[in-house]
Amino acid sequence: MIYYINDSKDPYFNLATEEYLISNPNITDEILLLWQNNNTIVIGRNQNTIEEINNEYVREKQVNVVRRLSGGGAVYQDLGNLNFTFIFNKNQDNARNYALFTKPIIEVLQSLGLNAQNSGKNDIVINDKKISGNAQYTFNNRILHHGTILFNVDMQMLPKVLKPDLEKLQSKGIKSVQARVTNILPLLKTPLTIDQFQQLIVEKLQHTKNTKVLKLTPEMISEIETLATKKYRTWDWNYGKSPTFDLKHKTLFPNKGTIHVWLNVQAGIINNIKIYGDFLGSAGTDELEQNLIHQKYNVPTITNIVKSIDITAIFGQNFIEEDIISSIIK
Structure with a gap:
């Protein structure tokens, strides 16, 4: 060392x-x-x-x-x-x-x-x-x-x-x-x-x-x-640039952390998304955000995208896929 x-x-x-x-x-x-x-x-x-x-x-x-x-x-x-x-x-x-x-x-x-x-x-x-x-x-x-x-x-x-x-x-x-x-x-x-x-x-x-x-x-x-x-x-x-958002979802998961999702949705399509929080993954949120942009804002589409991503790397060991899906779509 x-x-x-x-x-x-x-x-x-x-x-x-x-x-x-x-x-x-x-x-x-x-x-x-x-x-x-x-x-x-x-x-x-x-x-x-x-x-x-x-x-x-x-x-x-x-x-x-x-x-x-x-x-x-x-x-x-x-x-x-x-x-x-x-x-x-x-x-x-x-x-x-x-x-x-x-x-x-x-x-x-x-x-x-x-x-x-x-x-x-x-x-x-x-x-x-x-x-x-x-x-x-x-x-x-x-x-x-x-x-x-x-x-x-x-x-x-x-x-x-x-x-x-x-x-x-x-x-x-x-x-x-x-x-x-x-x-x-x-x-x-x-x-x-x-x-x-x-x-x-x-x-x-x-x-x-x-x-x-x-x-x-x-x-x-x-x-x-x-x-x-x-x-x-x-x-x-x-500080980062903040695009215009029309939906904001903040969800506290006890003993895991907070996920705050900002979305701009137009005609049922995700135009922009930013995911904030104090979760402890070792990777950033960029890949997930990029995969969600221009996709349909519905449960099946978001579920498929979330399941294709290494959730643990982004959010930490305690989060499960359902936590992330429920944070994004209410």
């Missing part, structure tokens, strides 16, 4: 670094990244940015907004948050196996006397409170797994920058976003800095994976900067 040191706090550069490392055919090693963002909202690949953030407050406080490659929900990050990224060659053992990737993080937390464990599909919790959310993305034969670690994040910012899905929270019997998350620092018997915590993770993987520590080369940095400028700093990537 190679641990690439990345001291950048620029979220656009950092997300571009992930894409560069997973998509570069000349890089085949297992990779570890540990990185931080200045005040930033990171949007899930399939989310509608405008609906997820408090736009006025975000503009006023100059909070960065960037879309990541993976699915899942929007998260707020500041320098009290530590991100970790693993990139491996994909195989049957690690594909969609969240526990495999979170294991070293959990073991470091447990070594500090914390009752850390996996919860649900993609969270790490301590005493039933979330300290980490995780998501995955695949590219050819490579898999990227990344997660957040709430070390000492300003929790007062969460309700100010994000629009919580109250329907989803209420379905879990939780009154607010803050009620279900916690920072690590106040739970520690012996305080650590976030840099010291980061070093513990590196040392863990040096011991278990013989991890080598390298710096990004000037050539790599130059190519990553180019990608950041062409993609991650653009409005189109982070």
